[in-house]
Amino acid sequence: MTPPPVPAPTAGEAAFMAELRRLKAWSGLSYRELERAAHAAGEVLPYSTAATMLRRDRLPREAVLVAFLIACGLGAEDTRQWVAARRELTMGAPPFPAPAPQPPVLRGRPRRLLAVVGAATAVAFLAGVSATAIGTLTVQEEQTVEYTGQP
Known part of the structure; x- marks a missing residue:
């Protein structure tokens, strides 16, 4: 055999x-x-x-x-x-293929930091809009200022 x-x-x-x-x-x-x-x-x-x-x-x-x-x-x-x-x-042989890189996951403090930055940005934006709105005059106010010469 x-x-x-x-x-x-x-x-x-x-x-x-x-x-x-x-x-x-x-x-x-x-x-x-x-x-x-x-x-x-x-x-x-x-x-x-x-x-x-x-x-x-x-x-x-x-x-x-x-x-x-x-x-x-x-x-x-x-x-x-x-x-x-x-x-x-x-x-x-390698037992497993190399894993694909994963995007970072934000946890704990970084999340809070993003929330604070987002809130601060929103407040700053609203403050800018408010300041711009406060500094403008309506059409009637402009006509009154022109006619009387005083604000």
């Missing part, structure tokens, strides 16, 4: 998953047979989980990988090799 496929951690996730597909073919088992073999070994591997895992190019969870490897008939040393390769792949 040929030896089982071995993982190549430096090749990336897609290559790792391609090797897992080769491993399934090497085992010669159907998805239902893999489920039964995992159960017999004390592992849980629903056939639908195995099928979904092999359709994707993303790494499976470690527990699912171990159950799959055991169901395929790999020994402890081969299983350790696959798990180590998966861990290397997960450590090499």
Whole structure:
């Protein structure tokens, strides 16, 4: 019998998953047979989980990988090799994309400061309007000033 496929951690996730597909073919088992073999070994591997895992190019969870490897008939040393390769792949890639910068959120004092500045601006505006209105004369007052010559 040929030896089982071995993982190549430096090749990336897609290559790792391609090797897992080769491993399934090497085992010669159907998805239902893999489920039964995992159960017999004390592992849980629903056939639908195995099928979904092999359709994707993303790494499976470690527990699912171990159950799959055991169901395929790999020994402890081969299983350790696959798990180590998966861990290397997960450590090499950033776990999450960098978050987009968020606008600052004003809390507490800055909010109060904005409220005070807004109120002061409103008061200043109204005071300016009032001063302008106080300094103007109506048409009748202007006519009276012109006629009498006194304000």
